[in-house]
Amino acid sequence: MKIQSVRGMRDILPEDQKYWQFAQNLFDETSSSLGFSRLIIPSVEELSLFERGIGEATDIVEKEMFVIAAKSDDNATLALRPELTAGCVRAYIENGMKSKPQPVRLSLFGSAFRRERPQKNRYREFYQLDFEAIGDEKALWDVYIIYSSLKYLERLGLKNIRTTVNSIGCRECRPSYREKLIKYFKDNVDKLCEDCKRRLRTNPLRILDCKEPACQGLSKDAPKMLDNLCPACDEHFDYVKSSLNNLNVDFEINPQLVRGLDYYNRTVFEFNQKADTGRQSSLGGGGRYDYLFEMIGESPTPAVGVALGLDRIVNALKENSIEIPKVETKQILIVGTPDTVKQCLGASNKIFETTALTPLYFPQETAIGKQLELANKLQVDYAVIIGPDELKSGKYQLKDLKTGEQKQIKPDKLVELLS
Ligand SMILES: [Zn+2]
Ligand SMILES: [Zn+2]
Structure with a gap:
């Protein structure tokens, strides 16, 4: 089940x-x-x-x-x-x-x-x-x-x-008021709902806030605590x-x-x-x-x-469509291949420890282009690409997904640039 x-x-x-x-x-x-x-x-x-x-x-x-x-x-x-x-x-x-x-x-x-x-x-x-x-x-x-x-x-x-x-x-x-209230409702007991008939014995004040229309009508003219x-x-x-x-x-x-x-x-x-x-x-x-x-x-x-x-x-x-103040935490997707897992994890850890950005890293075997589609789906702000080409050239690609701007940076400059 x-x-x-x-x-x-x-x-x-x-x-x-x-x-x-x-x-x-x-x-x-x-x-x-x-x-x-x-x-x-x-x-x-x-x-x-x-x-x-x-x-x-x-x-x-x-x-x-x-x-x-x-x-x-x-x-x-x-x-x-x-x-x-x-x-x-x-x-x-x-x-x-x-x-x-x-x-x-x-x-x-x-x-x-x-x-x-x-x-x-x-x-x-x-x-x-x-x-x-x-x-x-x-x-x-x-x-x-x-x-x-x-x-x-x-x-x-x-x-x-x-x-x-x-x-x-x-x-x-309250006790003498309660008596007055009981007397008033007893005189009109036929009009009360079943719950209120019971409340009349156990908790007559509660009749005053019963939601049944008949009880409400009756309560309007009931003696008031404020007068007592x-x-x-x-x-x-x-x-x-x-x-x-x-x-x-x-x-x-x-x-x-x-x-x-x-x-x-x-x-x-x-x-x-x-x-x-x-x-x-x-x-x-x-x-x-x-x-x-x-x-x-x-x-x-x-x-x-x-x-x-x-x-x-x-x-x-x-x-009331109240505007909730947005807490700004920007996200960066780390895009790599199975050959660059070590470098990706290293970059992710460094971003987490030294910047205010939230690093997202999902080690995947799909092509880099496919992973960038994921970045759009997740609506992240940046992506850093660490593939075999980047390892060879010694420079990562940093992409601003809001503007589409892309540039090459040295790994040790990544965190500096992001913060
Ligand atoms: Zn009192
Ligand atoms: Zn009632």
């Missing part, structure tokens, strides 16, 4: 790498100039980290986890990470980052795995870029994470970014709004924005991009997660973060 890629998984091919490298490099530059330090965490964690951290009643943990059959040495069930934040928090605790100046600003890059229904531009292995600020409860850091995300998206050249924010309250104010915030949450959200205004960030308030994970509280936000084609796509989002530490059995530690989807960013770069 033929082996194929797993459903929902894909290859990212060489021709796409310019987008990926551009977006990744810019993320590295932006995150370090904004004071974030890179953290790399494993793709595999104990399942209980995600069950407790993300919440058992979320779609992710309920039906989208890749649980691994093999267990850890101490018999714990393992899973592929469905996002990076829970692992980041685990790493913060395990490595004693609490003793560092707070908040600890971390940036992460890596793939995450969810067994979602495969659809266009949605993959079961996808790539995330995270900014996290752990250890400070001040609203300033919510603003800083939003600001950092926008600076990065701006540097990518993406225009028409729509920033939506909301507050989903805290332990003080406690004074502390109100003050926190006011600070976020006024600071964003001070920074000239264009944002909208969306009372239905709740985000799909249990660990969020207070500020939540999302970034969408409107392409020239008119298509809107979500580039990512995040929020404050002050309770995540307690959810996984640790002492309370406030934190806020964002996850941007690299797959979506790359799509947006393409859809």
